[in-house]
Amino acid sequence: MRTKDNNRLKTLGPRAARLVATLHERGRPLFTLKDAAAASGLGMASARSLLRKLVHRGVATRLRPGLFILVPFELGRAREYLGNPFVVARELAGGRPHYLSHASAMDIHGMTTQPQLIVFVTSPRSIRRCTVLGTEFRFVRCKERDLFGTVERPVDRKDKVVTSDLERTVLDGLKQPEHCGGVTEVARGLWMRRSDMDPERIVDYALRLDVGAVVRRLGFLMETYGIGDSGVRDRLRRRLTATYSPLDPILPAEGKLLRRWRLRLNVLPEELQAVVGT
DSSP, X not given: OOHHHHHHHHTTOHHHHHHHHHHHHTTOSEEEHHHHHHHHTOOHHHHHHHHHHHHHTTSEEEEETTEEEEOOGGGTTOXXXXXXXXXXXXXXXXXXXXXXXXXXXXXXXXXXXXXXXXXXXXXXXOOOOEEETTEEEEEEEOOGGGOXXXXXXXXXXXXXXXXXXXXHHHHHHHHOGGGTTOHHHHHHHHHHTGGGOOHHHHHHHHHHHTOHHHHHHHHHHHHHTTOSOHHHHHHHHTTOOSOOEESSTTSOSOSOEETTTTEEOOSOHHHHHHGGGO
């Protein structure tokens, strides 16, 4: 460490300084109370007391009960630090099955041009939403059998998170566009990464999810943007029923009916075509 960093640690006392150094050496700047106890060799009560001192000195930030993060030395006197919100979301899941999803997955995959203020996580477990230092973490419930189509991606130099892959990200957005800013934003992400999409895989996923509205919306957008050939899209058409779904469920149920895909087109065609120019 640099001299000024060593001076800062010396003000903590040898036990606290060793804990901070050990956490850095282990690559655990985001850590739990149990991590601190293991790294320091202290009991839980003593480790808790030591962490209170770190937080009081501005060396660590308490994100929630039992979860802490070291404040980078270069931030000077800053006392509150969130770190990478996607990594924090991983820790908030607490080892339960999960993946970064919806607008957060779109952000990770470079499918959006809008800043994301909410972190979305999908899990078959019930996890309460929370707000940490002004960032909201929202947990979306899914069925156990729908926990597929995920991939591990790096989000900084040291950390990886589990997120939906490109194809599953689109399908989650079409299923719950309210978590992505609407169908038009999902369509924009689909267009931006169209050359990297696997048409067969996304159709396989859609049929596996077996949500009629998702099948309709996906087929229509794939046809609109020329993704996949007619044979691939016909696999979706064969799954259609007589029921009509709105193209965007968060908009008023108005607009013409498209019999080919059993959709009510409540998004103007001009909006979908404008995506191509962005």
